Amino acid sequence: MTAPPVLAVPDGAPPLGSRRARPLLLAAVAVCAACGLVYELVLLTLAVTLAGGGIAVTSLIVAGFVAALGVGALAAKPLLAHAAPAFVALEIVLGVVGGLSATALYVAFSFHGTSSAVLVLATAVIGVLVGAEVPLLMTLLAGDGRSAGRLVADLNAADYAGALVGGLAWPFVLLPLVGQIRGSAVTGMVNLVAAAVVAAFVLRGRLGVRARALATAALLVAATVLAVLLVQAQDIVETSRQRLYADPVVADLTSAYQQIVLTQRGPDLRLYLDGDLQFSSVDEHRYTEALVHPVLSRDPSRVLVLGGGDGLAARELLRHPSVTEVVQVELDPAVLDLARTRLAEINHHALDDPRVRLVVDDGFRWLRDAGRAGDGTAGFDAVVVDLPDPDTPTLGRLYSTEFYGLVARVLAPGGQLVVQSGSPYSTPQAYWRTVSTVASAGLGVTPYHVHVPSFGDWGFTLAQAGGPPPLALSPRAPELRFLDDAGLAAAAVFPRDRPRLDLEPSTLDRPLIVDDTRAGYAR
Template sequence: MAYALLLSVFIISTCGLVYELTAGALASYLLGDSVTQFSIIIGVYLSAMGLGSWLSRHIVRNVITVFIEVEMLIGLVGGCSSALLFTLFEVSAYFRSILYLLISVTGVLVGLEIPLIMRVLKNRFEFKDLVSKVFTFDYIGALFASLLFPLILVPYLGLIRSSFMFGIINVLVALWALRLFKDEVRWAKGLAGTAFFLLALLATGFVWSGSILQFTETLGYKGDIIYAKTTHYQRMVLVRDADSLQLFLNGNLQFNSRDEYRYHEALVHPGLGSIKEPKDVLVLGGGDGLALREILKYGTVRSVTLVDLDPAMTNLFRTHETLVALNKGSLNSPKVKIINADGFVWIRENRRLFDFIVVDLPDPSSFSLGKLYTSTFYRFLDRALAEDGVIVIQSTSPFVARKAFWCVVNTLRSVGLETTPYHVYLPSFGEWGYVIATKRPFVMPDRFMPGLRFITPETAKAMTGFPPDMGEVATEVNRLNNQVLVRYFEEEWARYVR
């Protein structure tokens, strides 16, 4: 029996170190700066263990029962810790406090283990043998865990499953101790029942850990997810929160139904409203059909070509009842031709002329998107534009990414286009920028169609003024062979979100 207990020393010390390493790794993943995170976690954990050891003196009776209870508690707390932390990271503003609290609780419990087990064993060995044996097994366990963790656990199981697995092992140690000492333990049956319940709980967690990781993703969205799909190109999530509808692509908000009309009215009407008799319109991106909804308000428009890469996107917004209500069925209009193709590849082949071109593409957050903002791309837009036509380009936030915004303006100018930059305030996004590009000087219309909720001659006039904090700055021209825009954009947004 003595050696069985020594073996359990080995096992529990392995478990103890695994929890510590898991917490350290998790904190590094989520919070960054691994040196700081690991140092703090180790410090908190070791001091909590010290506290646990000190507390062990207050346990005077039923040592073995308490040991079994402690094992089960460690199993529960340690086992669930990763899943809990991953989940809480999304929803709690007090993530750090919860992290350190959880580490401290685990540390206190682990700190109790060794003193308790030494007291159980104290009559079976001489003191010097007891100390030497217990600590030997303790340290071997630590070595084992420190090798097991990076080589096997992280690569093959992942953090969440590793935690659950070691939680199960702790509970198994409790069950084993229960069997060994069944005559000395009070409420043995009740403890056994609890242990089996915990085993079932942890095993469920182990099996479902994949779903837990996915669940943690959904917690990032406030509201109910009414549609989620991973397409060939992206992950689309549609969220309803109270009376608003939001679309997220790869976790990034694309629109909020509460104020999208501001964005889309400002995108379409200044440009389209300035053209005498617009007939042919091109939309690059804009698979949600919302810009299209605004465009179709112009009776003279006879054809709209919409080029969006993802058929799943255009199909969803053509068929989903709520979304069709939002875009007024614009994608189903007989005037509209939907082409699911790469925008750059398509415009390079295009030979048609358009009166109005809307470029409603994602921000230049990567090199593959940055290409769609280059001088080369704009030359093709210029080629596709009728002599008195208008191009409008959504151009990120001139407040957050001032250089990026003016880089779009300067790149358009570099290919010989006249530019009219403007901006609006969107409650869901903040200050947002657009650029109108034309072959001839552009004049903002002094009348707009009735029924608009945001654009009026007054708001339109105010949009073109830039206060000093968003004013023009010198930038390089964005080219395929320098991609300066992506660099500006990354730098400015990183500074903003830090």
């Protein structure tokens, strides 16, 4: 019988097959795999927070990273004859590049308004470096009489186990505890530690005196760079972030779901979620009155609010004398905490009113369960959908036929629904797509729009079963600062340069509205 193939050791050094060396090197494989996956997840996270994270962008990053892995494997061929020093050098470079990647992307975005070029470059460079690891490690592990199949099995097992650790560490440990910039820097430090351990305890006999000196110096310099980044990370974030906002930042926090920023200049307090303006205190009454009061024309008693975590919609609902109960479903508890503290004066402490019941949950999941719960979570006289613009796939699902079908299911007979629908001027495709999508759920729709200085021309969709509802204010409506009957009648008229568009609805299967919104932003 023919003996199984054995991989040779190119540099003539003794094989690393000892009981001590092999486990250490396989552990290094697992650590490197964990770091490599974290770097990819950093890029994907930044693609969401900085570039909007569309399906196309996410797919390009994943595909580009995988392609770069192949390029890196080929590029490692000339280095196999000097696998030991090449591996140590590779890990040092990867630790620095990966550790600095989030900082570079964030600074590029804040100073130049885009980070696409840096994102592509970081994906390519990190992918090539990670791809070169496996050929070098296979070379280092070869030569002890083990077959190629057994060697690949060991490497794959260590690699996949490390990837699992990295995949869990990023969303559950690094990102929530230290954030994107410090998280990538910590991962870079781990990469450097792995390189140092391998150089000192596994490859010492394969590194000459000069190589060991160079490796030590490079490790010290790289560790110093990342240590400075860890110490200065907050200053870098604050300086870069302030460039994104015209007014001084007075509050900034990153929740499990989004970045939340408050700015203030004089009386103008503004809330931003993931960089998108949610309201300006000097004119939010225009938006909030236009959103809420048309859906109260029939003097509803029980009202459901989906989103609206700032408490402004609840404030207007509680001003109407017929409203006795408001159920508010908001995903992010951090927004609710802000609404009950820093925003309480603006929303008149609405979320602490006994008539308001807060539910911290995903709106889609809550609606799906509400129809079959039998616990009073259905039968609403009115529903207010006040959600951020659908510029990501996650938000796009909340502007789908399926979502509005679930909303219609919890409406009482004769109940009405209102949806904030974006700008018919700046994002006309997204606006009319929302109107078409609401209609596709079997509801009659009445589109309307008003001017909000901080937003521009802004649109809404009023809907009910059985036909388009009339635009009207209740005779019992409180005195409003902006909206009246004449203004509401005019709101139903659209100019000739922004005519109604009959578009295919957006669905879970085809979230067309995400591309509509992003295209409108780009224009």
